[in-house]
Structures are given as C-alpha cells and as structure tokens.
Amino acid sequence: MPFQAVFAGTGSVVKSVFVVLSSMAPFVENRGSILLAAALDVKWYLAYVGTSIGSFLPVPFLLRAGERGMRQLRRFSPAAKALDQVEAFSHQHEAFLQRHGYLALALIISVPFTGIGSWAGVLLSNMLGLDKKHSTAAILAGIIVSGFFTTAGAYGLFLGVRSLIRLW
Template sequence: MTEGLVHFFINIFGGLINMPFGKEIIIFVVSLMPILELRGGLIAATLLHVNPVIAFIICLIGNMIPIPFILWGITPLFNKLKTLKKVDKWVEKLEKRALKKKDKIEKAEFWGLMLFVGIPLPGTGAWTGCLIAALLNMNKKKSLFAACLGVLLAGLIMMIVSYGILGGIIN
C-alpha cells in the first residue's frame, strides 16, 4: 500500500523532479504525510535516486515536524471539532480507531511508544503513535522524545529496506 501511495505522490509532484531540489521537496512532503511518513519518503527517495544520507536527514526532519503539533494540539482540536455536528462522528471514529492500538503503547509507555513508532508496520508510525499518546494523556515531553527515537529507529530499518533490498532490485 505504501509503495502505491508513493507512486501516486510522485506522479502528482512529478513536475518538481527536474527542478532544483525537486526530488528533495517530494520526499520531504511524503515524509510529512500521515500513513506514508518516513517509510514512504525513503521509498520515494530510492525510486528517485536521491543520495541516501541526504534522503535520511530530509525524511527524519519531515517525519518529526508533525510530532509536537499532534502531541500538544490534537486533543484541543478534537474537542473543538466534536462540537460541530458534521464532523463529531468522524472525530469519535478516529479516536476509537487509534485507541484500538493503545495496548501496544499503554503498558510500557515510553518504550511502547518508541517501538510502536519505530517498527515500520502498517498502522504504526509517528502520527498514530502520537495520537494515541495524546489521547491517553501521556507525558508530552517523554512522548516527544520516545516518538523522535522511534522515527530514528524506523529510519534505520527503512534505510536497510529501501536502499539495501529495494535499491538492489531497482539497480
């Protein structure tokens, strides 16, 4: 699924590819996005033949930027949205969906959040992990640190997958 979404974004932003820093902009935007995050950014970087070190740094930054906004801002935003008739059900559904995965984080808090964010499996990542941490009212500073370490772990794993395995297939 991630690879299909990456191809979709590459096609949308395809005009950027030939511009200065166009490939880097693409992988940065992909890394900012929920679901895709750093995983999708590194796959895109491999497909676009971006230098691995540059790709790693850009994707780390792109995936880490949303973390504090989610941790400190999502609960007040959701509370405000729940007062609106047209979106209240959607917000509640999103909260329930995120909290289904809370067992993976709740028991070990810091380490649970770090591993949840860091092990690149479908439905995990910084966006979901931070949403769960915020909904569980976990310590925000510890959650920020755990999520950033998780992004770093996911980046290292995805570098091996993207530039090692996928890179070997492409080249």
C-alpha cells in the first residue's frame, strides 16, 4: 500500500498532528518530519512551525534529565550506540565546541546534514557541561535555522518534481 494511501481522505489537521508528533522522535526531528510533511501535502508554513515546535518540545525535559538521563539511555543498545557516536563527535571537535560553546551548538544543530539535531544537541550540551538556559536558546536557534533550510529544500524539491511530472 503506498504511503500516501494511508492518509487518503484524512484532513490536514490529522496530517499536521502526525507530522508534529514524528518531529519529537530522536534523529527524525524536524528534518525527517518536514520531508514527511511535504510528501503528505501539508502546507509548508504549517510544516515549518509544527516541526520546529515538535522538535523543541522534548529539549527542556531532556536538559533537565541531564547526566542521570544519559545513564538511563545507555541501558538500551540503540541509544548507547547513538550516545557513543555523539561522544565521538564531541571528542573529535572538542576544541571547537569548547572555544565557541553555545554558538557552536546552534551552528552544528542548524546544519541539516550533520545528523545532529536537538536530541544530540542536548547530549552535547550535557557532555560539555554547558548552562541549561543558554543551551536551550542555542538549541532553539539551531532548530529554527535547520527547519528553514530543510523546508526550503524539501518543498523546493517536491515542487520541482511535481512540475516535471506535469510536463510529461
């Protein structure tokens, strides 16, 4: 059954809620959810705002959990692998991260192709011992910029493909 057929006949509210909920998932976040929204024909501005909010919602809770939360995550094999990858990234770029702190955190999250989103940004913040309030602002800034680039790219790509299909 085609993916689009699953949501055939459902209203835009149901699609939008599904997109927002998917944006809360680790590593999917706003990048994957914006692509999903474009595939479901959700309006670009609803996708941008909804996925930005959805990607940010878990951040305060994850920052609050801190080191205790990371220890609990390590109990699960897939999460432990992801934590190891984030730790390797932080060790590889430790000088840059320490020197530029919050700006580096926002910059790393804002580049859609790094694979580091809000969840990994929280882990980086906890590993580096950054202030939670400033980290929250940096992560939000990264989410907003990443969402902008991803929305522009995804919706531009989908519009281009649709235009080509109509020409044939």
